[in-house]
Amino acid sequence: MLEALSLSFFQNALIAGVLIAVAIGIIGPLSVANRMTFMSGGIAHATYGGVGLAIFMGWPVLGGAATAALLAALLIAWISYRNLHRTDTVIGMVWAVGMAVGVILTDLTQGYHPDLMSFLFGSILAVNGTDLWMMTAFDLILTALIWYFYYDLLALGFDPVFAALQGVKTRWLHLLLLVLTALTVVLAMRLVGLIMVIALLTMPAFTAERYVKTLAGMMGISFLLSLIYLLFGLFLAYRFDLSAGACVIMAAAFGTILLFFYEKERELK
Amino acid sequence: MSQTVAAIEARALSFDYAGYPALENVTFRVEEGDFLAVIGPNGGGKSTLLKLLLGVLRPTAGTVLLYGRPPQKADVAVGYVPQETGHNVDFPVTVGEVVAMGLLRRRTRWRRYSKEDEERSLSALARVGMVEFLDRRIGELSGGERQRVLIARALAGEPKILMLDEPTASIDFSGQHEIFELLAELNQTMTVVVVSHDMSMVMGYARHALYVNKTALMHEIDAHTRYQIKKQLSGENGHYCGAEFWRDLGRAITCTKACEDA
Numbered sequence: 001m002l003e004a005l006s007l008s009f010f011q012n013a014l015i016a017g018v019l020i021a022v023a024i025g026i027i028g029p030l031s032v033a034n035r036m037t038f039m040s041g042g043i044a045h046a047t048y049g050g051v052g053l054a055i056f057m058g059w060p061v062l063g064g065a066a067t068a069a070l071l072a073a074l075l076i077a078w079i080s081y082r083n084l085h086r087t088d089t090v091i092g093m094v095w096a097v098g099m100a101v102g103v104i105l106t107d108l109t110q111g112y113h114p115d116l117m118s119f120l121f122g123s124i125l126a127v128n129g130t131d132l133w134m135m136t137a138f139d140l141i142l143t144a145l146i147w148y149f150y151y152d153l154l155a156l157g158f159d160p161v162f163a164a165l166q167g168v169k170t171r172w173l174h175l176l177l178l179v180l181t182a183l184t185v186v187l188a189m190r191l192v193g194l195i196m197v198i199a200l201l202t203m204p205a206f207t208a209e210r211y212v213k214t215l216a217g218m219m220g221i222s223f224l225l226s227l228i229y230l231l232f233g234l235f236l237a238y239r240f241d242l243s244a245g246a247c248v249i250m251a252a253a254f255g256t257i258l259l260f261f262y263e264k265e266r267e268l269k
Numbered sequence: 270m271s272q273t274v275a276a277i278e279a280r281a282l283s284f285d286y287a288g289y290p291a292l293e294n295v296t297f298r299v300e301e302g303d304f305l306a307v308i309g310p311n312g313g314g315k316s317t318l319l320k321l322l323l324g325v326l327r328p329t330a331g332t333v334l335l336y337g338r339p340p341q342k343a344d345v346a347v348g349y350v351p352q353e354t355g356h357n358v359d360f361p362v363t364v365g366e367v368v369a370m371g372l373l374r375r376r377t378r379w380r381r382y383s384k385e386d387e388e389r390s391l392s393a394l395a396r397v398g399m400v401e402f403l404d405r406r407i408g409e410l411s412g413g414e415r416q417r418v419l420i421a422r423a424l425a426g427e428p429k430i431l432m433l434d435e436p437t438a439s440i441d442f443s444g445q446h447e448i449f450e451l452l453a454e455l456n457q458t459m460t461v462v463v464v465s466h467d468m469s470m471v472m473g474y475a476r477h478a479l480y481v482n483k484t485a486l487m488h489e490i491d492a493h494t495r496y497q498i499k500k501q502l503s504g505e506n507g508h509y510c511g512a513e514f515w516r517d518l519g520r521a522i523t524c525t526k527a528c529e530d531a
Contacts (some may be wrong), residue, residue, distance in 0.1 A: 162351055
């Protein structure tokens, strides 16, 4: 088991796990507390459209995925500003249509694409040195932005009308949150996969909320839990030769359920 | 002529929602230190009027002046307590953090609160009697407690005018009474404007009532009006229908013989 630590691809996967845990630990609680989970899921799934397009056109996949994720974030922000009737349905369309476009474009592409599954379900083999640098840069920018706008985000999340009266640019801030969510999804894609990332955004935040009162506290605990789930999942994936994303999600689900019942027990006493 | 400047002045105010008039030709004046209740039927334009006074909405015609200047330019602090419906009560935020939101504009260059700001928050919380709740999560509080915190948030900016939109809508009777007692106390140092459905509370505490139903009519609440309304509320058959009541308030209340005798 421990010999895995000397393998460079596995080292990369572990470092990526830590870096992704930082982003997930910050974005997860924001997504859950702002009730943006469905929007985040829409962005994640629509991103596959960009993956398909990049493969079809022979472009770099990460670029295609990032473009599609940002477009989905803009579209969803616009839908929610307009406050259209049945916003949920429209976001659901973005979700499914993005996926459908990705599937059709990859169907149309000649030849066999072994990595396709890894974009959906994650892979421990997929992370390279460049990815690690990009993740590090994103974590730094994300942390700085959230630190700078922290009190604005609290006001936006609790009472957007009052926040706007106090001079907070609520629409821009909401858009910024969706864009940061989109980029988090893209960076987590290689390791966890697009389909699984939404569960990793929600489960640690859900548990964290039961232990702390503040958003910052929720971020701290979410980071620690995501880290544990990611690393544990990666070892499982390596040991049994399974999809990394699926292993991480199973680890997260196990931990979430365990902590839920532990907390229930504690409350009863 | 030396006339003092009004805390709030609306001149021939009109507002259209998508072509339909919500308010038409509304004119009134609120003196500094007044306690004004804005009353009227649902959909009559009460909240719209409040938003015009706050400067959130701009009038289609007419002007709003706070101490002689438009709301967007007035440097007079206005404390606002919005309706409870717009809040995300499950958001992970403490009472202290909520109160500090009243100071968002004052923050330092790095968008942080100063020591002074923290003291301001604390003293605002003290004025509503909620200091011991400082570190509690907002979602753990009862409706009445939460409303006090929202009033403290409005007080943190040290306002000269406090505007509240249905502050007692989701609170039980004794809680409502406490909120109005608090408003009466705050009224000693600031002008209070409250949109409310609760007629008994309004009549007990407000000095003027502005009846808004597209147009607006100002009533002074003196002993006569109090008597009149009490009589109407109790009604001859012990029943007084809401619609009749609103209709009556839509007219000038005249003093009856019975009232003068009382």
